[in-house]
Amino acid sequence: MPNQAIAAARTLQPELVSRLARFFPQATPVRIPIKLSRSNGKDKTFFQETVIEFGTPREVLFVVDRPLEFADRVVLENSDGSLNAEASVVAVQYHPAHTVVAARFLNDVPNWIVKP
Secondary structure, eight states, rough: HHHHHHHHHHHHHEEEEHHHHHHHHEEEEEEEEEEEEEEOOOOEEEEEEEEEEEEEESEEEEEESSOOOTTTTTEETTSSOOOEEEEEEEEEOOOOOEEEEEESSOOTTTTSSOOO
């Protein structure tokens, strides 16, 4: 039975993020697994693994199971190293077991998302 609850929670995550994505007109579904770390500008501390559900040329939207706050700095890294960027949280939506986050890159990240 616990596996069913986990599966149900995972299927709800893209729906939760899509609600926040409405405020980002350029948002495109992407589904990119990442390692998320907190950053203080010099050092970074692992926070959790998650999935970027939507992205724009400047923002990423994802769900975490612990709270992040507006203006928190995070580092996003994918498994092949093609994405390794620092971002600042620009929007949050709190839900009982999850926090939906939008973070804006602090520097230009060229070609990280390609729109048709």
